[in-house]
Amino acid sequence: MAVTGWRGVGHDLVAAVDPTIEALLADPASRRVALLLDGLAAELRASSPVARMARVPARRWGDLWTRAMLLTWQGGGTAGAGEPVSGRLLPLGVDVHEHPTAVQFQVHGVLESGGAGRLVRASVTAGKVDTIVGPAVWGLLDSHPVLLAALAERRAVEIDGMTLLPGGDLLWAEDAAEAGEPADPFATARLRLDDATAPPVPPLERHPVRIAEPVLLEGYRIDGPDLVLDGHRLRIETGNLPGCGPLTPALVAASTACVGLVRWDAGGWSLRPLAVQATVKRKPVAAHGGDWALGPTDPKIVKAQAKAGDAVAVLRERAGRLLRR
Template identity: 35%
Template sequence: MAFPGALHQISESNQEIFELIASLDECFITGFANLDEQHLQTLQSIERVFTGTPLQQSLTESTQAISTNEFVDKHFAVLATVRAAIQGALFDTLQAQVRSLLGRAAIAEVEHKDADEEPPNNVKVLLASVRHWLMEIALVGYARLDISTLVPFLGTLEQIQAEPLLIRQAALLTGYFHELMRNLPVADSQAIPNYRWVDLWTQAMLGTMRPAILPQSSPISGNLEILGLDLRQHANLVSFTAYGLLNANNQTQLVRVTQSAYKVDAINNEQIWLLFPNATNLLDAFAQNRRLQIKDVPLLPTGDLLWQGQGELGENYNLIKRAAEFFAENTGNSLIYSTVAACDRHPIQLAEPIYLSNYQVVKNDENIVLSWGDAGELSIANERISSLSELNLDIIAKSQQIFGLLRFDAGKWSVQPLAVAVKNKITSTGQTAASVIAKKDSIKNSVVGILQERSSRLLRKG
């Protein structure tokens, strides 16, 4: 187990790029209408980074225009593209380095051909409005941002929310808008989560280029073994991604199943699982550690299964043994990994499955560190463990084996546990979901059931 120590060297080798991104983000804090000489030097440094690339000419034109106070939204779209390109390069570098440390082959690139269809005129108009609004935010700067800059966008946001072609942009822009509103006025510019806010700005701006297009899927049949669930939620949305092994066509592939649902504050406990009726058999199979036999389920090039409740229960499997077989260091297996979509190539999206054992647990206040002595150590990503998860720090501290995801955030690596073994007992996020759904009258007497009944009643009256 030599890789934990080497992970920290990976972080240090990319430090200059992190610092360049941080310098660019400072321009968004100050506002592009208020740049000083140091900010302009940052833009020139970024120009040099892209010398000889396809973005060189457009970036040079944009930085020159911004430097002379010529503010046009297309120039800010170029800045978003450049920042996303840097993050994408970081993602590729970090992923390649960590996979090499783990003895895993590089992931083969798959060419995705997007449709050439032009969006409808009303969609074009809405996206142009978003670009202009995002430019206004960039010009003012987060440190000087006030509600008067945000509120006029509400009308456009409502139209975007009502447009099916813009559902992804609607989700992002709604969250971004309300997060900004909750944190204004800014009392202390040092407290601004600038990396996060500029990330959101960048993704929102990129989304104005054209609506997101789902890549072509292919039907696949085989046996699916779920190894872990990554559960995330906030006041208005809950989502989980199930990571599993798909045995099909005489080969094994890493796949994901993602399910999301809107919610309200009142649904804040185990009842969240009632929001996923299409995932009942998936959650049941996971709870029992039984394979799911699936047939003709659409599979995207990114390894995502488009789940609609398919599958029949099959034989049992040992979750931890399967995790060790495929995700320990230097396993030498032929597991197929899928390429990552361009829009998801950002260091925060790194999620490399990993099996860990033979570690010592070191507790420091509310933090847990896994130590392999001279070989290095790895922190537990506490912030990524859902408050609704069956896992907690006490269980993790007693564990002897962990299956989880290697994550990269704030310049350092950590592991997000999805399942842990304490002696012969396995505890995993989402393992009790099936029992919640199976309870007699669970939906009828729940907050979810009551809200569904009330909404149905209102619709009937309408």
């Protein structure tokens, strides 16, 4: 691609990267760069031949290509040695990053350790196919019961000796985690978010797309696509609400309080909701992105899922048949 340029990309060039991606996927240490390259290749394949495109997303593709190069230079991992930490993790919400071939659940929270509070992120990633969508994606994390229970039941997590990287990434390990007492994310945000220490950003991570600052907003009003607070407008990312949870644009529009991530995208600031409090039919309602981690609670969704069947279980059963042959 460096030689041909974006306009020179076609099906033959994209197909040539498949063996490289397969080799990277087979190496657990290279899984991060493999998923990134797989996503970039999928976008290029869907857009081929690029020469026929009216407008090339050069900025996005350039960022993805450069990021993959830097990860390769780093050996596919995150720079900086981690430290073992113990304490209580208070989840604020989960940000779901979904792609046809992969999904990542990034839990933002406050880690209470040694009397101090620190902002951390714990990410869990799973490979998937494009037929696994909606609430079914939670089935990919059945090997992480503690994390799922913490999200669905809104509980704290007691951790012991889990690795924390300098940039604030908590390397999730189920054997180092135990479900704790109930912990309302809104209470955590009101009581602990102000004095929680944000981690320093590693040099190679200093890109605007990485900005995801947890905030609590109250006393605002919704005006079309914007949240208005004290005369300031902030675009709400209702188009990126995950289909695996109960958050909907209508619920966000009716909300009176929101825990979300302030992000920078397309030359402006925006808010990605993780949880909202609203009044629905004169009753207070709290909806969180991880409420369906142990299964949907909406009767309509439950009925639809029962009718469609468990996509993850079906695919695993079919894969097992192929392996037995």
